[in-house]
Amino acid sequence: MRPLRGLACLLLALGGAGSLAGQAAQVVQCARCHANRDFLLGKGATWLPDSALYVPPTILAGTVHASLRCADCHRGFEAGFPHRVSVKVVPCETCHAREGQDWTASSHAANARTAGDAPTCVTCHGSHVVLSGKDPRSPINRFSIATLCGRCHADRRIIGKYFATPANAPGSTAAQEFPKSVHGAALTRDGLVVSATCTDCHRAHKVLPASDSASSVNRANIPTTCGACHAGVTRVFNASAHGTARAAGAPDSGAWRRPVCSDCHSAHAIVRADQPQWQLGVVEECGTCHKQLYEAFLETYHGKVARLGFGLAAKCSDCHTAHNMRPASDPQSSVFAGNLAATCRQCHPGAGAQFAKYYAHPDPRARTRYPLLYWPWLLMTALLVGVMGFFAIHTGLWLVRSGVARARGEHGASKENGP
Amino acid sequence: MTPRALNAADRGAGPYLWRFSGFNRTLHALVIVSFLGLVATGLPLHFSHAGWARPLIDLFGGVAAAGMLHRICALITFGYFFAHVAYLAYQLATRPDRMRLLWGPDSMVPQLKDVRDIIQMFKWFLGMGARPQFERFSYMEKFDYWAVFWGVAIIGTSGLFLWFPTFFARFLPGWVFNIATIIHGDEALLATCFIFTIHFFNVHIRPEKFPIDTVIFTGRATTEYMQEEHPLEYDRARREGRLDARVAPAPSPAANRWSVVLGFASFGLGVVLVILVFWALLH
Numbered sequence: 001m002r003p004l005r006g007l008a009c010l011l012l013a014l015g016g017a018g019s020l021a022g023q024a025a026q027v028v029q030c031a032r033c034h035a036n037r038d039f040l041l042g043k044g045a046t047w048l049p050d051s052a053l054y055v056p057p058t059i060l061a062g063t064v065h066a067s068l069r070c071a072d073c074h075r076g077f078e079a080g081f082p083h084r085v086s087v088k089v090v091p092c093e094t095c096h097a098r099e100g101q102d103w104t105a106s107s108h109a110a111n112a113r114t115a116g117d118a119p120t121c122v123t124c125h126g127s128h129v130v131l132s133g134k135d136p137r138s139p140i141n142r143f144s145i146a147t148l149c150g151r152c153h154a155d156r157r158i159i160g161k162y163f164a165t166p167a168n169a170p171g172s173t174a175a176q177e178f179p180k181s182v183h184g185a186a187l188t189r190d191g192l193v194v195s196a197t198c199t200d201c202h203r204a205h206k207v208l209p210a211s212d213s214a215s216s217v218n219r220a221n222i223p224t225t226c227g228a229c230h231a232g233v234t235r236v237f238n239a240s241a242h243g244t245a246r247a248a249g250a251p252d253s254g255a256w257r258r259p260v261c262s263d264c265h266s267a268h269a270i271v272r273a274d275q276p277q278w279q280l281g282v283v284e285e286c287g288t289c290h291k292q293l294y295e296a297f298l299e300t301y302h303g304k305v306a307r308l309g310f311g312l313a314a315k316c317s318d319c320h321t322a323h324n325m326r327p328a329s330d331p332q333s334s335v336f337a338g339n340l341a342a343t344c345r346q347c348h349p350g351a352g353a354q355f356a357k358y359y360a361h362p363d364p365r366a367r368t369r370y371p372l373l374y375w376p377w378l379l380m381t382a383l384l385v386g387v388m389g390f391f392a393i394h395t396g397l398w399l400v401r402s403g404v405a406r407a408r409g410e411h412g413a414s415k416e417n418g419p
Numbered sequence: 420m421t422p423r424a425l426n427a428a429d430r431g432a433g434p435y436l437w438r439f440s441g442f443n444r445t446l447h448a449l450v451i452v453s454f455l456g457l458v459a460t461g462l463p464l465h466f467s468h469a470g471w472a473r474p475l476i477d478l479f480g481g482v483a484a485a486g487m488l489h490r491i492c493a494l495i496t497f498g499y500f501f502a503h504v505a506y507l508a509y510q511l512a513t514r515p516d517r518m519r520l521l522w523g524p525d526s527m528v529p530q531l532k533d534v535r536d537i538i539q540m541f542k543w544f545l546g547m548g549a550r551p552q553f554e555r556f557s558y559m560e561k562f563d564y565w566a567v568f569w570g571v572a573i574i575g576t577s578g579l580f581l582w583f584p585t586f587f588a589r590f591l592p593g594w595v596f597n598i599a600t601i602i603h604g605d606e607a608l609l610a611t612c613f614i615f616t617i618h619f620f621n622v623h624i625r626p627e628k629f630p631i632d633t634v635i636f637t638g639r640a641t642t643e644y645m646q647e648e649h650p651l652e653y654d655r656a657r658r659e660g661r662l663d664a665r666v667a668p669a670p671s672p673a674a675n676r677w678s679v680v681l682g683f684a685s686f687g688l689g690v691v692l693v694i695l696v697f698w699a700l701l702h
Contacts, residue, residue: 301581301600304467310482350585358584358593364601376598380605387609391617397544402626404546 030070030077031057059128092121102205105214117158124148140204143187145197150175167211170267177268194229201225217267220246222260230261237261237323241330259289273322276311286316296361303361312347319343319360426679427623427632433642435667436653438634442506447635449499450567451685456492458611458692460485465604466699475695493578500571524554524655529565533558555652559621570610577603608696615693623686631686636678639667 033039034055043053060066071077075090093100103109103121111118124140131138139148152158154175163172178184178198186195201217208215216225223243227234237243245258264285271278283306287294297303297316306313317325319335326333334343344351344358362370364377424430439447460479463472479485511517519525535551536558542548556564577599580587584596622632627647634640645653656662670678 298468300597301464304464305482305486307467308463308473308476308482313482348585351588354591355585355588355593359597362597364597372594373597373601377601377605380601380609384605384609384612388612388617391613394540395617395620397541398620398625401544401546406626 030055055128063128063130064132065128065130099205102203106205106207107209107212108207111162115161117152117161119152140199142193142197143191145199146175146178146184146187149198168209170210170262174268177266181268181270182272183270196229200228217262219257219260222262226261233323240324241326257289259285276309279311279315279317280306280309282317283315290316292363293361296363299364300361314347314360318346425631426675427628428634428637428640428644429675431641431643431647433646435639435669436642436645436662436665437639437667438645438649439638441638444635444638446499446503449495453492453495453499454610454614455685455688455692456488457496457607459688460489460492461604461607462611462692462695465608466696469695469699469702471695471698490582493575493582496571497575500575524651527556527561527564529558529561533561552650553648553652554655555649557649563618563621566610566613570606574603574606574610577606611696612693615689615696619686619689623682631679631682633675633678633682636681637670637674639670 034053035057037054040053055070060068065073073090091100093104108118108120112120126139131140133140133142135141136143138144153171159172163169179188183196186192187197203216206214206216208218210217210219212218213220215221223234223237223246238246242259264282265273273279283294283297283303298307302314306315321334324332324334326336328335328337330336331338333339340356341351341353344356348355359370359373362373364370364373367374459475463469463476463485466472476482476485479488507520510520514520520527522528522530532554536553539548539551540558543550580591580596580599581603584593587595622628622635623630632640634644640648642653653662656665
């Protein structure tokens with residue numbers, strides 16, 4: 001051991017004054033060995049910067065850790081050579097306490113510990129070359145985050161392992177859907193830095209499955225998560241019938257769960273809300289809870305042409321608004337009696353109070369509720385069944401009788417009246 | 420024995436006799452064109468849930484284009500309806516025998532004989548009597564006529580309500596548009612089902628006529644045809660010496676050919692449309 005210690009002392013002495021003078025004194029001259037390719041030859045190093053052993057002294061230059069010394073992270077190596085072969089790095093949370101706590105609470109941490117296939121700090125940030133997110137070269141730059149997450153989340157093995165349950169199903173298609181979504185396209189096509197990427201909704205460190213009540217993408221937290229950017233819409237939504245149902249404690253699951261943003265807009269395949277195809281599709285979403293009204297709507301002219309792809313047809317949100325839907329009893333509601341004509345006028349210029357007496361989604365078969373429609377409906381149905389029934393019998397008998405006449409060789413009744 | 424002619428109006432002996440005037444044939448051609456257009460563009464709306472609805476509406480270029488075609492056909496319908504009413508009014512004002520239009524054997528107006536004919540027809544169906552003999556218009560033809568008359572009035576009025584809702588809402592409450600939707604759709608469905616099954620059966624499919632009768636296109640049919648289908652009218656004309664005035668030249672081969680082609684084309688389109696109806700009703 002003694003000769004080796006001597007070597008270490010020599011290294012120490014040789015490196016005393018250098019480029020790092022003026023900073024905290026680099027006690028151990030790591031570069032003597034770790035920047036020396038000849039020395040590292042055969043010791044398992046590769047020559048790529050940032051590999052396990054080959055670490056040139058300039059590697060931290062320009063990174064967020066430029067001011068750090070090797071031993072700040074590789075603690076216990078101050079004593080110089082020889083050091084233990086096993087890698088020993090100070091946990092990042094030594095400095096980044098909050099990020100460390102968040103990651104420790106995440107499902108990434110749990111999976112990293114149990115299965116070993118989940119990301120740790122260096123997976124996303126790199127080890128030596130840790131760049132600020134603002135740096136375009138950084139893997140955590142806004143424009144690169146989706147690609148970074150996609151390294152695992154587009155991997156079939158990962159998808160099959162972690163996103164096979166219905167609760168986590170949206171994650172199974174996320175990597176394919178997101179780049180085509182309004183958020184993804186805004187990032188990649190338009191270079192819009194404010195557009196949401198994975199970490200804005202799922203958080204960077206405290207990534208939790210939607211089923212976890214602490215998750216930013218748990219149903220209960222989605223309006224708040226989306227509201228971080230879409231503050232105005234969330235404020236309106238929170239005051240709407242759907243938003244107040246949440247405050248009143250309506251259940252978050254089951255057949256009558258109150259809707260949140262992602263129920264109508266989806267999670268990863270969000271498209272522009274002014275696209276007719278999307279507007280036509282969202283009607284079905286309303287129908288998952290408002291089943292009777294939805295089915296009655298489909299029987300109206302509006303509903304029928306909407307189903308046939310006519311984007312201009314009045315749909316749920318055209319009369320009830322997209323986010324500010326309120327009960328008809330609420331004077332602030334677009335379907336409050338006093339506001340109804342104005343709502344109709346959006347499409348029907350000149351519509352007045354009389355016009356607004358139209359039933360937007362009645363059930364003509366409900367006699368007590370819609371007697372004005374029930375009787376015409378019954379009359380028309382009876383007429384249809386009566387006429388067709390009578391002539392079906394008439395025609396059927398005629399066919400049979402003609403067959404019989406033909407078989408018997410009967411002549412037409414009027415034959416003997418010929419000229 | 421000569422081979423059976425394809426066209427019922429060409430079958431049998433005797434000179435051709437006039438049955439329909441050029442004006443009435445023109446009106447019926449307009450009925451065919453506009454009605455097929457109305458049904459083809461309206462059915463996808465009535466059965467918007469059916470699998471064929473979207474492809475059919477897209478065939479017309481989408482809801483807006485189909486709606487435009489529907490309204491054009493509606494205008495044709497109003498056109499023939501008012502042309503017919505005006506023609507009737509003109510005849511009632513000018514013809515010395517005007518009362519024949521309103522009553523008697525040549526009239527479209529239902530009469531006691533029609534009730535007797537229906538009863539007699541059912542007796543014949545059940546082997547309890549001879550087949551009834553018809554005048555100028557059988558009760559089936561009268562039903563067809565009044566069904567169109569009533570249908571155009573009802574469907575046309577309700578259609579106008581739905582075409583110009585803000586105008587009509589100046590005088591009427593908005594729920595009339597709900598009623599108009601029910602009446603317009605159900606009456607149109609009845610017309611579709613009736614014309615493309617019962618009317619087609621009566622005029623084309625029943626064994627006496629099968630497979631086509633072009634009398635409505637050429638306006639004339641053989642003496643034997645008239646004796647079979649409208650014996651009382653034929654006998655009356657013969658007795659009163661009016662038969663010679665009704666003798667018509669045989670239709671030209673081209674007129675006959677095109678009548679058969681047009682007849683089969685509209686017949687086929689109608690059958691396709693009514694199959695779509697039954698498909699939608701069964702699913």
